[in-house]
Amino acid sequence: MQPVAPSLRRKPTVMSLLARFAWLPLCFVLVGCHIDMYDQPKYRPNRPSDFFEDGRSMRPPVENTVAMGSFEADSALFTGRLNGELAVDLPMELTADLLERGQTRYEAFCAPCHGLAGDGNGVIAYRGPLQVPTLHNDRLRTVAIGYYFDVITNGINRMYSYAHRIPPEDRWAVAAYVRALQLSQNVDADTLTAEERALLGGP
Template sequence: MPLWVVLAGFLLAACGNDMRDQPRYDPLAPAPGWPNDQSARVPVEGTVARDESLQPVPDTLPEPLTRELLERGGQRYEIFCSPCHGDSGRGDGMVVQRGFPAPPSLHGAHLREIPLRHFYDVIENGFGRMYAYGARVPARDRWAIAAYIRALQLSQYAKLDDLAPRQRKQLQRESREDTP
């Protein structure tokens, strides 16, 4: 093998190393000299992320309410909301038990009567001391969580008449068994 090929091989190998060792920031690492000393940048004002729709946000659920959507909402609620709002929505999540200011119960009259869109907006933009989740919870999931919260509210205020006849009978049977 000619000497120049061997030398070129060395050069290229060094090249590979350089590319591996490029200067970069770890996610959320501080970056002195940049605005707020942050390496993470906020989107430029007036720009739209590729996965955000340019359509105006509708006032209520933009797709049919299905079991799949509710289950998705429940799963997202558990991940993003229950640490503070609690599984039941009463504002007693683990983060609150460790000292974070308690959010209001999701079962108060005010939030039971509020239009669905309010939950969508609170998730996207935050509310008071609550952080905005718009960057982490995409539009469809915001609706799914909003729908799940409505279901959670109904679950706490269901009337006997709301149940299917079979469930109603079962409940009556069980409560008869419970009474001594």
Template sequence: MLTSNFKVQNPKPLISNRAIFCLLLLAAYSLLSLGCRYDMQDQPRYKAFKKNDFFADNKAMRELPEGTVARGYLRENKAFYQGKKENAGSNNATAATAAVAATTTDASGNTVVTSFPDAIEKNPVPVTQELLDRGEQRYKVFCIVCHGPVGSGDGMVVRRGYPKPPTYHDDRLRGAPDGHFFDVITNGWGKMNSYGSQIPAADRWAIVAYIRALQISQNPNGNVQMTQNNAGNAVNQTTPSNSATTQNQNTGGQNR
């Protein structure tokens, strides 16, 4: 009405064609943008385990090039990170001779070590109640599946048909140095794979301490003798045997 009455003063219509076009465009955009939730939902960045087609193996998480040492991860403490003596595999011994440890085959066909030339005798971590608690917890996560609740090698996976591992409770392993257990957890042995990537070094030592506690628990008569033998070179002379014994009494019966 207005436009027709005042044609001369105001030749444009109230709403121009361009404005209508813009409004239509806006409406169409709003409708389309309902489906655009995924802009913020999946942002163009890579989080853990995301796929990345740029690399041949499609992994966004890249592995360190071989030989790379991140700052603070030199791990030069051989006793703590490898469970080996400081001079093992070096000096006059070549890598081949250093690795030589006497082995034999036991009744279930496992190849077992009978001498431990390179392994350190004692746990480099002070054995405390906290360490044993941690070791118990980690043992029940990673080891119990095959080695069983008390370490006799009757875990659930073994009952499902996995080859039976040697029991902890024979003279050979009672006399084995702590470093041997650490080495087997770290690098695997026989049919057991390496658990080095699943269990950090500190936890491996906790597990070693707990395995010692299990051994004492299943061998009460040898307990006193073992404690006396170990007392000479123990890092912590009083707590290990005491806490180990109480630990066993607490957990011996309640394992499934």
């Protein structure tokens, strides 16, 4: 190759110098890549905290705190009691929707121990050394419906309270569904229509 004559070589202009080093600012842009927005200094549910001594960002409420609108001491809806006695009536209208809602709650929260039919042979009872009483006896069939609300709210014997998992309205729905379950297991076959008897599969 022949050397290029000096006169043909172009002198570097300011613009060409700028163009040659245009990639430099890009480095500054890349240095800006970090994850501050991805992990923002704020608390979201269950996030640990190094501010509070117990390491929790979700603060346990001060003891005996009652959230606004979540409790009224003299309301059967929230206590299961009227004038100190277990409520005898549902504090809401009994509808098919309420029973359906009660069924989904019952099957999610109660059936593991009490069984789908309420006879105490749920899968947890089956796996453990646990005797779960049946819901189908005369005492439980005749007890005030507020009793079920009370047991779900406060627990009984070895059953824990389900108050923090089942809101009051849903507890009543479960209580209503328990009544339906009890009826389903204790109905005189003669009172059924022929069609309903056919569904039973018996003679």
